Amino acid sequence: xxxxxxxxxxxxxxxxxxxxxxxxxxxxxxxxxxxxxxxxxxxxxxxxxxxxxxxxxxxxxxxxxxxxxxxxxxxxxxxxxxxxxxxxxxxxxxxxxxxxxxxxxxxxxxxxxxxxxxxxxxxxxxxxxxxxxxxxxxxxxxxxxxxxxxxxxxxxxxxxxxxxxxxxxxxxxxxxxxxxxxxxxxxxxxxxxxx
Amino acid sequence: xxxxxxxxxxxxxxxxxxxxxxxxxxxxxxxxxxxxxxxxxxxxxxxxxxxxxxxxxxxxxxxxxxxxxxxxxxxxxxxxxxxxx
Numbered sequence: 001x002x003x004x005x006x007x008x009x010x011x012x013x014x015x016x017x018x019x020x021x022x023x024x025x026x027x028x029x030x031x032x033x034x035x036x037x038x039x040x041x042x043x044x045x046x047x048x049x050x051x052x053x054x055x056x057x058x059x060x061x062x063x064x065x066x067x068x069x070x071x072x073x074x075x076x077x078x079x080x081x082x083x084x085x086x087x088x089x090x091x092x093x094x095x096x097x098x099x100x101x102x103x104x105x106x107x108x109x110x111x112x113x114x115x116x117x118x119x120x121x122x123x124x125x126x127x128x129x130x131x132x133x134x135x136x137x138x139x140x141x142x143x144x145x146x147x148x149x150x151x152x153x154x155x156x157x158x159x160x161x162x163x164x165x166x167x168x169x170x171x172x173x174x175x176x177x178x179x180x181x182x183x184x185x186x187x188x189x190x191x192x193x194x195x
Numbered sequence: 196x197x198x199x200x201x202x203x204x205x206x207x208x209x210x211x212x213x214x215x216x217x218x219x220x221x222x223x224x225x226x227x228x229x230x231x232x233x234x235x236x237x238x239x240x241x242x243x244x245x246x247x248x249x250x251x252x253x254x255x256x257x258x259x260x261x262x263x264x265x266x267x268x269x270x271x272x273x274x275x276x277x278x279x280x
Binding site for chain 1: 203205206208209210212213214215216217218221222225226228229230232233234236237238
């Protein structure tokens with residue numbers, strides 16, 4: 001979407017044009033869902049956060065700045081909603097800390113993307129991505145997958161562009177390590193199971 | 196992405212990962228709901244017609260009149276009690 005079309009869409013959204021909303025929705029819905037699903041690693045959570053993101057857009061459309069860039073705006077809201085969700089989950093888990101150990105711990109869930117990955121490389125990449133800390137994962141998702149410039153990704157994450165570059169470099173190294181280690185780990189498990 | 200990032204094989208592979216779609220019926224419900232919220236939030240407030248204006252003026256006058264009558268009765272009673280005592 002070029003800048004002029006984006007500005008026109010923002011103006012129509014500010015005026016309450018539902019057709020403009022449909023165009024924005026068609027452009028960003030799947031991209032936002034992929035971002036949220038890979039961040040949260042859960043399809044149901046991603047769908048809830050996605051719905052809330054769109055509701056924020058329509059409820060704040062009158063107050064949108066005429067110069068608003070829709071991509072960074074939407075990804076910032078989605079990312080902030082995910083951060084709030086994680087905080088509330090951490091609080092719940094810390095309150096339930098006393099009960100840990102009463103139930104057997106399950107294996108970590110596979111992400112929805114791992115389930116549907118088309119080939120082995122995709123599956124390994126999804127698994128490696130899912131294993132990264134959230135801060136690394138979000139930078140990789142925004143810059144590598146969404147193709148955002150570091151300055152835009154920085155605005156979405158609320159950090160300086162230089163910090164995004166550092167995080168990206170660190171995340172890339174972590175991802176490479178995860179990808180290298182995954183086959184070694186599989187071989188080690190196989191050796192233990194079938195000596 | 197910068198040129199360095201674009202030439203990085205891992206980042207290139209990441210960029211090629213598929214974009215997933217959310218549940219289609221739910222997506223459609225969300226789109227319709229948000230469209231309705233947007234339309235409602237921008238709907239112009241109902242205009243006040245001249246008839247509505249006259250009605251509200253009559254209502255205000257009636258209420259004001261009743262208040263004036265009530266207050267004058269109360270004040271009259273208070274003064275009568277004062278002069279009689």
